[in-house]
Amino acid sequence: xxxxxxxxxxxxxxxxxxxxxxxxxxxxxxxxSNAHPVISKLLNVVLAIKYDQEVTGQELEDLRxxxxxxxxxxxxxxxxxxxDQHGQPLRIPARNLVRxxxxxxxxxxxxxxxxxxxxxxxTEEAIAFRKWSVEFDEANHGWxxxxxxxxxxxxxxxxxxxxxxxxxxxxxxxQIIGQPAGENVARDRSTQxxxxxxxxxxxxxxxGFIPTGKFAYGTRRKVEAAxxxxxxxxxxxxxxxxxSYLVIGEFVSRDWLTTQYGRKxxxxxxxxxxxxxLSIISEKHFVDHL
Numbered sequence: 001x002x003x004x005x006x007x008x009x010x011x012x013x014x015x016x017x018x019x020x021x022x023x024x025x026x027x028x029x030x031x032x033s034n035a036h037p038v039i040s041k042l043l044n045v046v047l048a049i050k051y052d053q054e055v056t057g058q059e060l061e062d063l064r065x066x067x068x069x070x071x072x073x074x075x076x077x078x079x080x081x082x083x084d085q086h087g088q089p090l091r092i093p094a095r096n097l098v099r100x101x102x103x104x105x106x107x108x109x110x111x112x113x114x115x116x117x118x119x120x121x122x123t124e125e126a127i128a129f130r131k132w133s134v135e136f137d138e139a140n141h142g143w144x145x146x147x148x149x150x151x152x153x154x155x156x157x158x159x160x161x162x163x164x165x166x167x168x169x170x171x172x173x174x175q176i177i178g179q180p181a182g183e184n185v186a187r188d189r190s191t192q193x194x195x196x197x198x199x200x201x202x203x204x205x206x207x208g209f210i211p212t213g214k215f216a217y218g219t220r221r222k223v224e225a226a227x228x229x230x231x232x233x234x235x236x237x238x239x240x241x242x243x244s245y246l247v248i249g250e251f252v253s254r255d256w257l258t259t260q261y262g263r264k265x266x267x268x269x270x271x272x273x274x275x276x277x278l279s280i281i282s283e284k285h286f287v288d289h290l
Contacts (some may be wrong), residue, residue, distance in 0.1 A: 004111070006038060013058060014064060014068050017060050019059065022063075028042075038136050041062075041066075042070060048124060049063060058219060066114075108132070112173035120170065124159045126155075126169050129173070133149045133161065134149060140193055152169065160259065194280055195282055196280055199285045202289035204232040207232050209234055210236075211247045213250075213283075214249045217286075225246060239268040243278050244277070249283050250283045265280070
């Protein structure tokens with residue numbers, strides 16, 4: 001199955017996803033799980049969501065975002081290391097290697113955040129993470145993915161994952177996202193971020209808002225609806241000099257530079273430092289003005 005065919009089949013689920021859509025998507029993912037790594041990854045996510053037999057709106061939104069990232073990866077695949085006639089890696093510009101590693105590490109961080117959302121690693125999640133670690137290592141040929149894979153493979157040496165080994169896997173994931181042991185990622189609040197000090201009064205009418213991160217207020221669609229209802233403009237893009245507010249969701253890793261949300265935050269800081277009229281505010285400050 002080609003990347004184009006997979007994108008065409010996944011795209012309707014990227015626009016909207018409810019329980020009926022999930023019931024349609026799961027059998028297709030099961031049937032085609034061996035056709036492409038992206039499909040097997042999405043199936044693992046679906047199985048993890050349904051593991052406790054209760055599917056929340058936030059879990060559906062998280063799955064939709066994963067589908068969106070899967071489509072992006074299929075339409076703009078990360079280049080593999082080019083090889084010479086002897087099968088040895090060719091030298092490529094260091095900046096490209098760094099960019100590729102950063103992009104892939106963001107993806108891995110996102111997976112870890114999802115797995116650790118409930119503070120534990122199930123057997124199914126452990127098996128899925130092992131598969132992901134192999135795929136990330138094979139796609140990137142080097143640090144830090146080779147080290148992560150070696151640690152995971154040691155855990156699976158006897159093909160049985162004990163409670164102690166699941167906790168070791170959780171510790172590996174915490175190290176990847178910069179989360180101290182004993183903390184629940186769902187309570188890892190955005191307290192060490194570059195907010196405006198003091199945060200300004202929020203004027204909604206005609207102002208452009210870019211939300212980033214996970215919101216305690218609700219799903220991305222709920223946040224968008226709140227912005228529009230107050231006369232604001234919801235912007236689903238990187239911040240620009242025309243953006244008025246970057247709103248950072250309550251649940252963002254403290255080590256935000258290595259998360260998938262960090263790029264928008266970095267860009268907003270750059271704009272602000274260059275004199276742009278962009279304010280970086282917390283979810284609580286945003287909600288207080290609704």
